[in-house]
Structures are given as structure tokens and as C-alpha cells.
Amino acid sequence: MSLIELKNVSYSYNDSTKAVDDVSFSVRKGDYVTIIGHNGSGKSTLAKLIAGLLPVKEGSITVDSLEVNEENIPQIRKRLGIVFQNPDNQFIGSTVRDDIAFGLENKQVPSDEMEAIVEEYAKKVGLTEYLNYEPQNLSGGQKQRVAIAGILAMSPDIIIFDEATSMLDPKGKKEIKQLMYDLAGGDDITIISITHDIEEVLQSDDCVVLSKGKLFMHDVPEKVFANAEKLRQIDLDVPFIENVRETFGKYKIKLKANDLKGMVEELCRSGSKR
Amino acid sequence: MNNLVFGKYIPIDSFMHRLDPRAKLIGLFLMIAAVFVPKSWWVFLVIGLMLALALLMAKIGIKMIVQSFKPMVMMMIFLMVINALTVKTGDVLFTVGPVQVYSDAVFNTLFVIVRLLLMISITTLLTATTNPLDLTLGIEWILKPLEVIHFPTHEVAMMVSIALRFIPTIIEETIRIMNAQKSRGVDFENGRLAEKISAILSLIVPLFSVAFERAYELADAMEARGYVPGAKRSRYHVLKFRFVDYLFILICVGALSFSILSRFYL
Numbered sequence: 001m002s003l004i005e006l007k008n009v010s011y012s013y014n015d016s017t018k019a020v021d022d023v024s025f026s027v028r029k030g031d032y033v034t035i036i037g038h039n040g041s042g043k044s045t046l047a048k049l050i051a052g053l054l055p056v057k058e059g060s061i062t063v064d065s066l067e068v069n070e071e072n073i074p075q076i077r078k079r080l081g082i083v084f085q086n087p088d089n090q091f092i093g094s095t096v097r098d099d100i101a102f103g104l105e106n107k108q109v110p111s112d113e114m115e116a117i118v119e120e121y122a123k124k125v126g127l128t129e130y131l132n133y134e135p136q137n138l139s140g141g142q143k144q145r146v147a148i149a150g151i152l153a154m155s156p157d158i159i160i161f162d163e164a165t166s167m168l169d170p171k172g173k174k175e176i177k178q179l180m181y182d183l184a185g186g187d188d189i190t191i192i193s194i195t196h197d198i199e200e201v202l203q204s205d206d207c208v209v210l211s212k213g214k215l216f217m218h219d220v221p222e223k224v225f226a227n228a229e230k231l232r233q234i235d236l237d238v239p240f241i242e243n244v245r246e247t248f249g250k251y252k253i254k255l256k257a258n259d260l261k262g263m264v265e266e267l268c269r270s271g272s273k274r
Numbered sequence: 275m276n277n278l279v280f281g282k283y284i285p286i287d288s289f290m291h292r293l294d295p296r297a298k299l300i301g302l303f304l305m306i307a308a309v310f311v312p313k314s315w316w317v318f319l320v321i322g323l324m325l326a327l328a329l330l331m332a333k334i335g336i337k338m339i340v341q342s343f344k345p346m347v348m349m350m351i352f353l354m355v356i357n358a359l360t361v362k363t364g365d366v367l368f369t370v371g372p373v374q375v376y377s378d379a380v381f382n383t384l385f386v387i388v389r390l391l392l393m394i395s396i397t398t399l400l401t402a403t404t405n406p407l408d409l410t411l412g413i414e415w416i417l418k419p420l421e422v423i424h425f426p427t428h429e430v431a432m433m434v435s436i437a438l439r440f441i442p443t444i445i446e447e448t449i450r451i452m453n454a455q456k457s458r459g460v461d462f463e464n465g466r467l468a469e470k471i472s473a474i475l476s477l478i479v480p481l482f483s484v485a486f487e488r489a490y491e492l493a494d495a496m497e498a499r500g501y502v503p504g505a506k507r508s509r510y511h512v513l514k515f516r517f518v519d520y521l522f523i524l525i526c527v528g529a530l531s532f533s534i535l536s537r538f539y540l
Binding site for chain 2: 048051053074077078080081082084086088089090091092093094095097098101102103104105106107108109110111114118132133134136147150151154
């Protein structure tokens, strides 16, 4: 069943170019969907449209049958959270504790219930010992975990990650990706992740490819990357594993495995047969 | 610039940190008034001692307070020059080139500088010991009566709090841009006035651009977390006046009274 549905959505910041051009697709409840595309392909604009941060001017977006419009936005925001690219620009609270509580205050959660919720979600993202720290004094990965805890505390059904790992060092990237995979593991939360990380795309259930604001492809990651040549035409990278499969394919060796270990085993088996 | 501490919150636990932000704000206004009123050095000495005690109770080192004076150094020098040139009463203390410096000029300058330093220290004490969100609540509470004339108290308080929260971030950004421009050959220290203005412009333009970008992103993040200006919100920190808060205000009232009386009796 579709939780989010986009129908012929278009958006332009000025009249000349369309940042999003006639995009339609749907997201099932509990899915982990990645959106990829080169810079300026409309990924972040699309995320902001879904979150109601930009007004839907053409087409329609529905979240659980509720149309994203001015009237429904407060209701939708209670169910949807967005984690942005730069963690430094997301903090309102002067301590981790205050920042996690900010959304709860907006949601009018009673004061005496907040402490337990703040501590629960700080624990979930592994930041219990940093509750009284200033967010700006934490590492990139920890900062992004604070932002995620702030969103999770609001108990959303949907979380949008807008290039949430792109400004982090490898350690921070790994931490946040693991947290995302853990969240995606359950059926409760639907995740939309805008990313340039091709390896992350392989972990998702569904992949949306945008090019110049238009929907270029929408399928499961394996099928998307099977069209390696088409992706290269729009300057997108393909995973290392697909490059390996393609190279062996040129020598009439078909590899079916979806991971490197499986491919090596397949190759060993075919070698021993010969 | 790295050491700029004005407006910075120090998240530690102390007696001053635990005081109600409303009490601290009222105390700030009373103490600033107390610094403005007197004409006697004795009052400054008493206020200075009270401040030293408050700093001790706030666990804030004198180093931080001294650092908070740094941005005011140029202003102090400017004050000295203006007073030396304009005040011509008292005895001639010394001569610098064609300018004779009078005792009243030195006395007035020192008086104004001490007044300024006390004000900065009191304000730094408030911001260092009050979490910006609590400060927002305090400002909102103080401005509450203005709601009668539809003054957006919460929005103003939130703006002040965010401005304070972003001071260190904007300073970091300034340093980053300065370094980037220096690496491209921009000289901020030397050159003629026109060159210096051009150098400053190369800093200010990108700084404004980055500040606006940050402001937009923060606004998006706040909206995405359900913040609606003017809408009802619950409070994580519930403010409660305690006995010590009343006592603190009473001490500040005492300081102001002493300051006012000093004009007549000292």
C-alpha cells in the first residue's frame, strides 16, 4: 500500500527552469527508498515538497491519503521528519538535551513526560553521555545523530534524509548509515534517503533516479544498476560490483551474485568446472 | 576572534546557572542601571566585588571575562582620544605633541571605561550562565505585558536566543572566510584605507551570503520539527521562582539603591 504518492509534480524557483518536472512515483509503507541524481537534479527540492517546506504548485503529493497543502501541513509534520545535510544548521537547543526536546515542545508534549522521551531517544542513537554537551562541540557524526534523535523523539512514520552523510568523515558516514539501516530494518518507519552514495542505494528497497528535474528511472536497485550505460549517460556512477559484473559480461561470463564474495565463489566454481 | 566569548553559554552546573533566568534578567537590568547612575568610585568598587563573588559562584574564570573585553579595546582607545581632545578642565598632566592632556580627561575616560567593563562583565555573566532557550523564556516573560498591544513577544525572544546561539558559528565562519581570502592574496592588516575597505568587503559579502543560507536552513529545520511562530508550545524547562531568586533580585535592588543614594551622600 502506498504511503506517499506523487502525481505529476512540478516546481520551479523562477519561471525559466523547472527544478522538478512532472515527477510521479509512490513509496510503500515501511520501505527504504533512495533518491539519486547529479547536483541540481531536483532531489532536495523534491524532499522539501514532500515535507511541505515548499508549496506544491503543480501536481499533487499525498501522505497517507492526506494532500500536502497548507491546511494539512501541521498534521503531516507530526508524522514526517527531515534530517538535513549540514548538521550545524539544524540546532536550536544549546545542549543536546534541549535540542532533542525542541520538537516535543512544538508537539505540546507535557513537560513532565519530556525528560523520559529525551533520554530514550538519546540512548537509541548512543548519545546518553553527551546529553549536556553543546551540539557544536560534537563530531560530525555525533551532531547528525543529535539531529536524528530530535526527529525520532517526535515519533514520525516517515523520515527523509537529505544527503545526511555527505558532509561527514568516513567514520561519521559509517555511523549514520548504520543508524539508517537499523531504522529501515523495522516495518514502522518509512525512509526516503537522498544520497550520492551508490553503496547505500544497494541497501535500499527502491531507487528513484532523477535527471534535470525529471524522473529518469524508478525500480529496485539491482534493476536500476543493470542499466549501467544509461546511468553513465547522466553522469551517475554505478557500484563497483556492477562494474565487475559488466566487465566479466564482456567476456561472456555471467555473474548472478549480488555481493563481491558471492561473485568470487561463482568465479571459482566456473574455473574449477573448466 | 577565536577567543570571542561575548554571548557564549558555558554549560556547567553552578549556583548562578541554577538561578531562574527571569531573576537573572531582572538582575541584569538593575545592575546595569546601578552601573550607570553613580559618580563615585566607591560604588564601582562595591559592584565590582559583587560581580567577583557572582563570577566565583558561577565557576567562570576571570580569563573569560577579560576575553570578553577584547572587542571593546578599539572603542576604549577612541574614547581616550576624544576625551583628551575635548576635556580641558583640571590640571595639565602631560603633553602629547600639540595636545595637552588634563586630569579631568583621564578621570572621565577611566570612569567611562570602568563603567563599560562592568556592563560587559554583567552581560557576559548572564549569557554564560543562562542557556539560550531559558533566556528566550525569560525575555518572553519580561516582554509579556507588551502582548496587550499585540507585540510578538515569543518571536522576539526566539530571535534573540537564535542570535546568541549563532554568535560562535558566525565567528567560525568569519575565520574560515578570512583564511580563504588570505590564501587568495587578500591583505586584511596592511594597505591604504581603500584597500582595507576592499578587503573587508571581500569578507562581508560571502559572510552575509553564508549567514542567509544558514538562516534559511535553520528556518526549514525548525519548521520541519513543527515550529509555528505564535503557536502554543509546551515547555521542557518550566520556570519556577524560588527563595534564592527573590533574594538575588533583592540584592540587585540593594545595589541600585546604594548607587542612587551615592549620588547624594558620597
